[in-house]
Amino acid sequence: MxxxxxxxxxxxxxxxxxxxxxxxxxxxxxxxxxxxxxxxxxxxxxxxxxxxxxxxxxxxxxxxxxxxxxxxxxxxxxxxxxxxxxxxxxxxxxxxxxxxxxxxxxxxxxxxxxxxxxxxxxxxxxxxAGKRFANALSEPASGNRFLAPQQDAVARGSDWTLSGAKRFVSGAEIADYLLVNARVDGVPTFFGVVPDETVTVIPIWDTLGLRATRSQLLEFHDTVLPAEFRGRAPGPGDFAVIPAGLPGISLGIADAALAALIAHAQSRIILDRPLSHQQWVQHEVADVQAKLAAAHALYEQALWQADHGIPLFFPTLDRAKYLANKVAVEVAQLGVRIGGASGYLKRSPIQRHLRDAEAGQLMAYSTEVLASSMGAEVLGVE
Missing domain, CATH: 1.10.540.10 (Acyl-CoA dehydrogenase/oxidase, N-terminal domain)
Known part of the structure; x- marks a missing residue:
């Protein structure tokens, strides 16, 4: 090497x-x-x-x-x-x-x-230059299919306008530019938008996990989609930031959750011995650590494929996200079990890892959507 x-x-x-x-x-x-x-x-x-x-x-x-x-x-x-x-x-x-x-x-x-x-x-x-960008693609009526908008843009001269809502826009309150999509003549079309008085933040943010993302709901009121900021659809060769990043978020949460439960098990003394000496703890930790290592390996395989231009990297990324989402929750849940009552306290990092881990399963594509597409592929269902 x-x-x-x-x-x-x-x-x-x-x-x-x-x-x-x-x-x-x-x-x-x-x-x-x-x-x-x-x-x-x-x-x-x-x-x-x-x-x-x-x-x-x-x-x-x-x-x-x-x-x-x-x-x-x-x-x-x-x-x-x-x-x-x-x-x-x-x-x-x-x-x-x-x-x-x-x-x-x-x-x-x-x-x-x-x-x-x-x-x-x-x-x-x-x-x-340090300007801030945010994705405004997901619609209340489109579910996980954020690249297939259901809202139609209305032609206005050489531009278009959009009235509707986009949800889970992380960083909406500090964004200088939004990436927005809408249907133009029935075709999903992507635009850059500068937020102005026609874009309203709906203050509903009160989530269980990932609270500091403040991924708000935005309402658009005849917001201009400028022709000069119109782009093509995503395609091969583009850097797939979000598909490549989502599995890594869950894996990072899982790594932190595992580190927290290990620290607790090593420091918590039960009957004169650290909790880590109990056989059930060793068996459960071995199980989740092996699954976490497998999820990391699958993720890295997908990234390696992407770096080498192998088209299969998208299906591999889907599987990596599915496994990473599931494993993160499993590791975090074990952390709560090993942490016991002290892990359930608000001051413990264990409870935050559990709340954050759950969020990964909801991000598009959710584990349910991924399971359906992956299962259909394996079974040969059209």
Whole structure:
């Protein structure tokens, strides 16, 4: 293996990952240092349901946004494998920051790529300048099918307008630009939108987990969808930020949950011996750790496939998300069992991991939708 690759930084929770280039490891080391700071205050932001804007600024100033922007649109061209490790590091420290950053990056990169022939350079420059982006794609009536909008845009001169709602828009309150889709002549069409007085935030945010994402519901009232910011549909060759990031968020949460239950089991003394010495604890931990390692391996395989242009990486990512979502909940639930009454207390990180882990299963595509498509494929159902 070439000298400019390192393996040792990939070892986490007794699993080994594909190595990434040395230059990317330098970036990941910087992110690890920042993540340590984020982790120290993650519970406070969760308690207040407040976006950690300072965390997002720190990532930008560290060059993380520039690194993840594809080289074709003026960025550093971070590999999928590097991106996956980055998301997992952030999610283990502060999953809300990891989620809102992934959505911001997904919208910014998408607008730079989808409008490449027209305003792509503009959106790339705004992204690199530190402007904030948010995805406004999911509709109350479209379920998980966020790329297939049900709302129709209305032609107005050379532009279009949109009236309707978009839900779970992470970072909506601080966004300078929104990635919005609507049907134009029956075809899903994507636009960049500058939020103005026609876009209203509906203050309904009171969630169980990932509270600091503040993924709000937006209402659009004849909001202009400008022709100059119209983009093409996503396609092969685009950097699939959100599909590649979602499994990493759940895996980061699972890593943190496992670390918390291990710490508790090693420090909690029952009948003069640490809880970790009890056989049932050892058996249960062995089971979830093996499943977590398998989920990591499947995720890394998908990222490696993506880096090497293998079309199968999307089905592999679907399976990785499904397994990561399920395993994160299983690890977090075991943490509550091992933590006992003390793990159920509000001051314990164990209860927060459980709440955050549940959210991954609801993000598109949900585990139910993925199970249906995967099961049909395996059974040969058209």
């Amino acid at each position: 070439p000298d400019h690759y390192r393996v040792e930084a990939c070892v986490t929770n007794a699993h080994f990952c594909f190595p990434v280039p040395e230059s990317e490891q330098i970036l990941l080391d910087t992110v690890r240092k920042l993540a340590g700071e984020f982790a120290a205050v993650a519970a406070e932001y969760d308690e207040r349901a407040e976006i950690a804007v300072g965390h997002l600024d720190s990532l930008h100033h560290a060059g993380v946004n520039r690194a993840v922007l594809p080289a074709a649109v003026g960025g550093g061209g971070l590999s999928y494998l590097g991106f996956g490790q980055l998301v997992r590091i952030l999610a283990a420290a502060d999953p809300s920051t990891a989620t809102i950053w992934t959505m911001h990056t997904g919208a910014g990169v998408a607008l730079a790529e989808l409008t490449f022939q027209t305003r792509g350079a503009f959106f790339a420059e705004e992204f690199l």
